[in-house]
Amino acid sequence: xxxxxxxxxxxxxxxxxxxxxxxxxxxxxxxxxxxxxxxxxxxxxxxxxxxxxxxxxxxxxxxxxxxxxxxxxxxxxxxxxxxxxxxxxxxxxxxxxxxxxxxxxxxxxxxxxxxxxxxxxxxxxxxxxxxxxxxxxxxxxxxxx
Amino acid sequence: xxxxxxxxxxxxxxxxxxxxxxxxxxxxxxxxxxxxxxxxxxxxxxxxxxxxxxxxxxxxxxxxxxxxxxxxxxxxxxxxxxxxxxxxxxxxxxxxxxxxxxxxxxxxxxxxxxxxxxxxxxxxxxxxxxxxxxxxxxxxxxxxxxxxxxxxxxxxxxxxxxxxxxxxxxxxxxxxxxxxxxxxxxxxxxxxxxxxxxxxxxxxxxxxxxxxxxxxxxxxxxxxxxxxxxxxxxxxxxxxxxxxxxxxxxxxxxxxxxxxxxxxxxxxxxxxxxxxxxxxxxxxxxxxxxxxxxxxxxxxxxxxxxxxxxxxxxxxxxxxxxxxxxxxxxxxxxxxxxxxxxxxxxxxxxxxxxxxxxxxxxxxxxxxxxxxxxxxxxxxxxxxxxxxxxxxxxxxxxxxxxxxxxxxxxxxxxxxxxxxxxxxxxxxxxxxxxxxxxxxxxxxxxxxxxxxxxxxxxxxxxxxxxxxxxxxxxxxxxxxxxxxxxxxxxxxxxxxxxxxxxxxxxxxxxxxxxxxxxxxxxxxxxxxxxxxxxxxxxxxxxxxxxxxxxxxxxxxxxxxxxxxxxxxxxxxxxxxxxxxxxxxxxxxxxxxxxxxxxxxxxxxxxxxxxxxxxxxxxxxxxxxxxxxxxxxxxxxxxxxxxxxxxxxxxxxxxxxxxxxxxxxxxxxxxxxxxxxxxxxxxxxxxxxxxxxxxxxxxxxxxxxxxxxxxxxxxxxxxxxxxxxxxxxxxxxxxxxxxxxxxxxxxxxxxxxxxxxxxxxxxxxxxxxxxxxxxxxxx
Numbered sequence: 034x035x036x037x038x039x040x041x042x043x044x045x046x047x048x049x050x051x052x053x054x055x056x057x058x059x060x061x062x063x064x065x066x067x068x069x070x071x072x073x074x075x076x077x078x079x080x081x082x083x084x085x086x087x088x089x090x091x092x093x094x095x096x097x098x099x100x101x102x103x104x105x106x107x108x109x110x111x112x113x114x115x116x117x118x119x120x121x122x123x124x125x126x127x128x129x130x131x132x133x134x135x136x137x138x139x140x141x142x143x144x145x146x147x148x149x150x151x152x153x154x155x156x157x158x159x160x161x162x163x164x165x166x167x168x169x170x171x172x173x174x175x176x177x178x
Numbered sequence: 179x180x181x182x183x184x185x186x187x188x189x190x191x192x193x194x195x196x197x198x199x200x201x202x203x204x205x206x207x208x209x210x211x212x213x214x215x216x217x218x219x220x221x222x223x224x225x226x227x228x229x230x231x232x233x234x235x236x237x238x239x240x241x242x243x244x245x246x247x248x249x250x251x252x253x254x255x256x257x258x259x260x261x262x263x264x265x266x267x268x269x270x271x272x273x274x275x276x277x278x279x280x281x282x283x284x285x286x287x288x289x290x291x292x293x294x295x296x297x298x299x300x301x302x303x304x305x306x307x308x309x310x311x312x313x314x315x316x317x318x319x320x321x322x323x324x325x326x327x328x329x330x331x332x333x334x335x336x337x338x339x340x341x342x343x344x345x346x347x348x349x350x351x352x353x354x355x356x357x358x359x360x361x362x363x364x365x366x367x368x369x370x371x372x373x374x375x376x377x378x379x380x381x382x383x384x385x386x387x388x389x390x391x392x393x394x395x396x397x398x399x400x401x402x403x404x405x406x407x408x409x410x411x412x413x414x415x416x417x418x419x420x421x422x423x424x425x426x427x428x429x430x431x432x433x434x435x436x437x438x439x440x441x442x443x444x445x446x447x448x449x450x451x452x453x454x455x456x457x458x459x460x461x462x463x464x465x466x467x468x469x470x471x472x473x474x475x476x477x478x479x480x481x482x483x484x485x486x487x488x489x490x491x492x493x494x495x496x497x498x499x500x501x502x503x504x505x506x507x508x509x510x511x512x513x514x515x516x517x518x519x520x521x522x523x524x525x526x527x528x529x530x531x532x533x534x535x536x537x538x539x540x541x542x543x544x545x546x547x548x549x550x551x552x553x554x555x556x557x558x559x560x561x562x563x564x565x566x567x568x569x570x571x572x573x574x575x576x577x578x579x580x581x582x583x584x585x586x587x588x589x590x591x592x593x594x595x596x597x598x599x600x601x602x603x604x605x606x607x608x609x610x611x612x613x614x615x616x617x618x619x620x621x622x623x624x625x626x627x628x629x630x631x632x633x634x635x636x637x638x639x640x641x642x643x644x645x646x647x648x649x650x651x652x653x654x655x656x657x658x659x660x661x662x663x664x665x666x667x668x669x670x671x672x673x674x675x676x677x678x679x680x681x682x683x684x685x686x687x688x689x690x691x692x693x694x695x696x697x698x699x700x701x702x703x704x705x706x707x708x709x710x711x712x713x714x715x716x717x718x719x720x721x722x723x724x725x726x727x728x729x730x731x732x733x734x735x736x737x738x739x740x741x742x743x744x745x746x747x748x749x750x751x752x753x754x755x756x757x758x759x760x761x762x763x764x765x766x767x768x769x770x771x772x773x774x775x776x777x778x779x780x781x782x783x784x785x786x787x788x789x790x791x792x793x794x795x796x797x798x799x800x801x802x803x804x805x806x807x808x809x810x811x812x813x814x815x816x817x818x819x820x821x822x823x824x825x826x827x828x829x830x831x832x833x834x835x836x837x838x839x840x841x842x843x844x845x846x847x848x849x850x851x852x853x854x855x856x857x858x859x860x861x862x863x864x865x866x867x868x869x870x871x872x873x874x875x876x877x878x879x880x881x882x883x884x885x886x887x888x889x890x891x892x893x894x895x896x897x898x899x900x901x902x903x904x905x906x907x908x909x910x911x912x913x914x915x916x917x918x919x920x921x922x923x924x925x926x927x928x929x930x931x932x933x934x935x936x937x938x939x940x941x942x943x944x945x946x947x948x949x950x951x952x953x954x955x956x
Contacts, residue, residue, distance in 0.1 A: 091277035092390040107387040120311065121278040121387055144277045 453794025472809020484512030492724025496774025532679020866930020
């Protein structure tokens with residue numbers, strides 16, 4: 034009987050001691066963990082200072098992608114409203130985020146530094162189609178809070 | 179033969195071979211920009227440097243002929259350093275454009291720089307800027323900054339084709355490739371410079387920014403547009419055909435294409451492409467249309483029997499499809515009425531059929547009624563190739579107008595329309611009258627004597643006769659219009675001791691293949707079908723890939739035939755002309771959508787692979803045949819295993835016995851009123867056939883051609899004008915322009931011009947020029 038009480042007391046002691054110790058978990062989503070500066074999350078397509086798209090649709094990211102997650106369709110840039118800094122641009126740019134292994138080879142291959150991997154990693158959706166990021170989505174990158 | 183050693187391997191090659199070709203034969207890759215076997219050595223780019231032992235410096239492999247005992251090293255530190263230096267110079271003013279350049283990924287400058295080039299350039303001065311993205315015609319843009327001045331394009335157009343439309347302009351580093359007088363290139367062979375350009379300087383506009391080599395699928399195919407059936411490589415991306423390139427076959431074909439074949443691939447995607455089934459003018463589901471047509475077939479067979487059903491096969495079907503159609507007609511329907519839709523009446527016996535190799539050996543080439551440049555452009559290029567090898571080549575044009583052109587000069591005999599066969603019989607009788615074959619040929623000729631437009635003496639006719647009999651290798655290109663020519667050709671073959679080869683320039687493109695598949699292709703069969711249809715003996719017609727109204731020489735008769743048939747079903751890629759005559763139109767699948775074999779004008783069978791899926795509801799013919807057999811509750815096993823290739827004859831169809839020579843009747847000359855014109859049909863590869871949006875700017879605005887004298891009489895100025903024509907059977911209006919090769923009193927019009935159907939008036943018909951108001955009132 035006394036043995037039992039002693040054991041409970043010891044266990045509770047451990048519990049109460051842990052209450053005051055620093056925590057290993059964080060209260061997500063109210064609090065978020067700090068990531069390494071070169072963390073590779075969701076892709077974005079960058080623009081230059083004038084707001085022109087940097088992507089010229091060369092397709093090197095598509096070629097280098099080991100998971101075949103990228104699809105690029107290039108076209109001649111419209112002359113009336115300048116969207117690109119040159120006369121070739123990507124009319125379609127899709128990243129299948131389910132296939133993507135976030136290796137960052139696309140970023141490395143990009144000759145115009147248009148594809149970049151952001152630290153944003155909150156990737157969840159209710160269906161597979163929503164996990165394919167299209168060009169519009171990639172041009173307005175989500176900000177990690 | 180000469181023995182030499184390349185990279186420690188011995189090879190024996192004929193004298194005069196260049197080192198680069200000898201290396202190629204061993205499978206050793208020597209980099210090349212300027213050299214092309216068809217164009218010969220030039221030595222402009224210097225990239226092909228190799229080391230030859232006992233020679234003090236590096237030499238260019240493309241300009242060095244092999245010599246006995248030569249020892250060549252194609253790699254090694256000296257060679258690599260030499261090539262690195264050449265590349266450094268080539269790249270001095272080359273822009274760093276690769277991400278936006280269409281050639282990226284299949285560019286020889288990229289490949290060789292990767293292989294031999296240095297990692298960084300040492301040139302710090304600003305680069306020279308030149309013209310970028312300038313169109314040199316409707317299909318091609320030039321980027322002069324990317325050019326390495328290899329001159330392949332300039333030499334191809336100037337030396338090979340003989341149409342000098344590109345040149346080098348400027349000096350030194352300012353040298354650029356440009357068009358002559360800065361006018362757009364209008365050659366039929368302009369597209370070949372895209373294939374020839376080793377870098378991204380000459381690029382295709384329709385293919386611009388469409389794809390990269392790594393997202394392409396390439397399939398071996400053959401061009402479907404004319405009877406030459408050039409070998410092509412079809413490029414598709416994501417189920418769309420986006421490019422056609424020439425596919426060279428070493429030792430047999432250079433892989434040149436005409437612009438029709440290179441850019442006319444978009445017929446599958448034009449607005450008019452049939453994507454749905456139509457029953458009595460309404461869109462229906464595929465299932466509904468198949469059921470209904472099945473019940474029509476069932477009813478017709480029950481009421482009128484098998485012989486009341488006919489099949490008309492046209493143009494673009496593959497040999498396998500033709501075979502299935504023939505079997506379906508035989509086994510399921512039980513009819514023998516299978517005809518091929520034709521526009522000319524002639525037939526060429528297989529035994530007379532020559533090959534393109536005959537063109538390579540010819541010393542005399544005769545054009546009969548047709549300028550090959552218009553109908554079978556790549557054959558013109560082959561003739562030109564022969565002319566380059568053998569400047570003594572005799573070219574003779576015999577037809578209603580001057581068939582020769584400056585690129586392959588020749589002698590022209592300009593006759594009254596439709597008298598070519600009689601003229602040849604007359605000519606042969608002049609030089610070999612005693613021969614029984616010639617006597618048989620001329621039995622009905624009577625007192626025929628040819629009249630020439632432009633002076634030709636009897637002496638010249640005799641010379642022609644002797645040339646025809648005595649030349650060492652005679653090739654005739656025949657337009658197939660006059661069925662009596664067959665006998666003349668047979669007689670010529672019978673008389674001559676040396677090779678006599680005939681190449682038929684007439685369509686439909688795959689007619690020889692249909693014959694191999696067991697369908698009688700002769701015109702009499704088609705004529706019998708039309709006659710029976712008019713008499714009401716045919717109650718159901720399946721018109722498969724055919725358009726009788728467009729093809730048949732007499733439009734009114736074709737209309738009457740179709741109108742007299744109870745039910746007309748069309749299977750094809752497009753609506754046939756006057757679709758109200760058809761009760762059901764269902765979408766078929768064609769070139770690039772079905773695997774199959776096509777036979778060309780040589781009688782050579784070539785396989786074309788399917789690259790894409792048929793769009794919309796369109797399906798291959800075999801699918802429809804299977805479902806109709808099902809509707810009849812009959813079993814019809816589609817045999818995909820049927821192999822058209824004959825294991826003894828290879829890819830050429832086996833030759834058979836020649837028929838007897840028949841006599842040539844005396845041609846009747848119609849009475850010509852003052853100011854009347856004779857209408858002469860011609861095949862033009864740009865006209866008729868499949869529609870194409872890419873080709874639209876190249877389709878001639880003035881397809882009709884008349885002489886200067888007639889033009890000034892009728893008030894047609896530069897660049898051309900519209901002319902109303904009245905014949906016995908109706909009126910049409912034609913856009914005409916002046917052509918100095920046309921004699922007075924003749925109007926040459928291509929078959930199949932949209933809005934100006936030649937068969938409304940008839941080939942060879944006498945027509946009068948009338949006012950345009952009169953035509954619009956008809």
